[in-house]
Amino acid sequence: MNTLDADGLVLEPQTAAHAPAMFEVLSDPAIYEYENEAPPSLAWLERRFRHLESRQSADGREQWLNWVIRLPDGALAGYVQATVHADGRAAIAYELASRYWGKGLASSSVRAMIDELTRACRATTLTAILKRPNRRSMRLLQRLGFLLASAELHRRLHAEADEWLMLRAASLPAPATRALVFEPAESGDFEALLDLRSEAMRESLQRIGRFDPDRSRARFLASFSPAQTRRILLDGEPVGFFATRPEEGALRMDHLYLHPASQGRGIGAVVLGHVILEADLQALPLRVSALRDSSSNRLYLRHGFRLVEQGDFDNHYLRPRAASR
Numbered sequence: 525m526n527t528l529d530a531d532g533l534v535l536e537p538q539t540a541a542h543a544p545a546m547f548e549v550l551s552d553p554a555i556y557e558y559e560n561e562a563p564p565s566l567a568w569l570e571r572r573f574r575h576l577e578s579r580q581s582a583d584g585r586e587q588w589l590n591w592v593i594r595l596p597d598g599a600l601a602g603y604v605q606a607t608v609h610a611d612g613r614a615a616i617a618y619e620l621a622s623r624y625w626g627k628g629l630a631s632s633s634v635r636a637m638i639d640e641l642t643r644a645c646r647a648t649t650l651t652a653i654l655k656r657p658n659r660r661s662m663r664l665l666q667r668l669g670f671l672l673a674s675a676e677l678h679r680r681l682h683a684e685a686d687e688w689l690m691l692r693a694a695s696l697p698a699p700a701t702r703a704l705v706f707e708p709a710e711s712g713d714f715e716a717l718l719d720l721r722s723e724a725m726r727e728s729l730q731r732i733g734r735f736d737p738d739r740s741r742a743r744f745l746a747s748f749s750p751a752q753t754r755r756i757l758l759d760g761e762p763v764g765f766f767a768t769r770p771e772e773g774a775l776r777m778d779h780l781y782l783h784p785a786s787q788g789r790g791i792g793a794v795v796l797g798h799v800i801l802e803a804d805l806q807a808l809p810l811r812v813s814a815l816r817d818s819s820s821n822r823l824y825l826r827h828g829f830r831l832v833e834q835g836d837f838d839n840h841y842l843r844p845r846a847a848s849r
Contacts, residue, residue, distance in 0.1 A: 535593060590605040601624045705756075714744075717753070797827070829843045
């Protein structure tokens with residue numbers, strides 16, 4: 525493991541020698557508002573840190589990477605850590621004493637760790653799990669480009685009912701996506717999402733003479749599943765939604781609709797990239813469909829989809845599952 529620089533902080537590979545100072549840090553009761561509990565004793569923490577010095581699981585399939593955060597004055601503020609799996613997924617976590625919250629220290633430390641995971645460990649995907657009421661941690665992850673994962677991935681990666689699973693690619697192309705947030709849809713969102721869908725599709729459907737509000741309502745009602753639907757917010761304002769579901773050995777993206785005022789801003793590419801990441805994590809091909817004259821056809825082709833079928837009005841695409849590492 526390497527020692528890392530994080531905007532003036534130093535991330536040191538964690539060892540048992542750090543236990544006395546970290547015992548004081550981890551005894552802060554504010555840390556445990558939502559989960560876990562303080563270490564029961566210094567001896568227990570020393571044993572725990574000594575065990576983690578192996579840097580890997582007993583079967584060698586997981587890397588255990590732990591760093592303590594050292595401040596310029598020499599004090600320790602907390603830790604960052606990652607479990608790197610054989611498939612390239614790194615599950616990250618972090619904790620700082622409450623007196624260091626709100627100072628940007630966690631953001632700087634996690635960013636430095638992510639850079640190291642990408643460069644030295646060849647991590648491709650990052651995940652983080654947090655308790656749902658923990659808005660402070662949620663805001664941190666959102667600022668770092670993490671987005672809400674699907675309900676299916678919550679199940680597969682064993683997130684509990686009171687937890688959120690957040691996901692991002694290890695390398696992000698642009699910081700502009702940081703203002704984008706996904707939120708779970710609820711049954712009461714139906715009318716608002718129907719209106720948004722109608723606005724998003726109106727021009728394309730009118731062009732082929734198929735814009736029919738009653739038919740649109742009936743079709744959306746037949747397919748709407750709140751558990752499989754995520755709302756898209758940009759700077760806190762709803763701009764679209766999308767849905768994914770399992771389908772015969774594949775993942776299907778059923779809907780991706782953006783309000784016309786939010787189209788052409790790269791949001792669709794961010795959403796599609798996120799869904800591709802979810803498909804790759806599950807080793808599944810990804811299926812999508814689009815109206816034949818929709819601009820979304822170009823988006824799908826740019827992202828590695830191939831046209832597999834054409835209907836009277838729709839094109840149907842498949843992106844093969846990603847090759848194993």
